[in-house]
Amino acid sequence: MIIDASVLLSAFFPDESQAQAQAILRTHAASQERLKAPMLVVYEVSNAVWQAERRGRITSAQADEIMQTVAELDIELQPLDWGEMLPMARQYNRSAYDAAYLTLAQRAGESLSPATNACTTLSKANWNGRLDGDYQHE
Numbered sequence: 001m002i003i004d005a006s007v008l009l010s011a012f013f014p015d016e017s018q019a020q021a022q023a024i025l026r027t028h029a030a031s032q033e034r035l036k037a038p039m040l041v042v043y044e045v046s047n048a049v050w051q052a053e054r055r056g057r058i059t060s061a062q063a064d065e066i067m068q069t070v071a072e073l074d075i076e077l078q079p080l081d082w083g084e085m086l087p088m089a090r091q092y093n094r095s096a097y098d099a100a101y102l103t104l105a106q107r108a109g110e111s112l113s114p115a116t117n118a119c120t121t122l123s124k125a126n127w128n129g130r131l132d133g134d135y136q137h138e
Contacts, residue, residue, distance in 0.1 A: 001024070001033050001034070001035055001036070001110055001111050001112070001113050002035075002036050002037060002101055002104050002105040002108065002110055002111065002112050002113060003024065003035045003036070003037050003041070003075065003113045004037065004041060004044075004101050004112075004113065005037075005040075005041050005044035005045045005048060007020075007021045007024060007113045007114075008021070008025075008041070008045055008070060009045060009048050009049075011024075011025050012066045012069070013052070013057075013058075020114060024113055024114075025073065028073060028075075029073070034076060035073070035075045035076065035113075036075065036076040036077075036078055036104065036108060036110065037075050037076075037077060037078070037101070037104070038077070038078055038079075038080050038100040038101060038103075038104050039077050039078065039079055039080070040080075040097060040100050041075070041077070042077065044097070045067075045070055046067065049063045049066050049067060050063065078104055078108070080100055080103060080104065084103055085099035085100045085102070085103040086099070088102045088103045088106070
């Protein structure tokens, strides 16, 4: 399953929807589902955690703990080649960031995790990949 920064971050911030994100991470930790993401996720998560710390939403100790926990998840990071996501961005009128997740899902033949930013505006009618919006693992 391809996971994006929004799902990872939802698992750690108490004022955001946590249950589904935490279920995905627990399933991964139990080796029932292997999570993958483009290398971009490292920068997105790092920046979001830094912004939360900078704005006083979390302490520096909490920020460090989040980053350590994410690193320990051992999510399989996948590189994308220059311009590889551009056709997907054009096709679905999404940012190159969202297209990176879509491209990886299509290339790997895997589903996108539910509630990814890339999924929120895609419907099963216009995306030929799998959307795991009805995630059932617990």
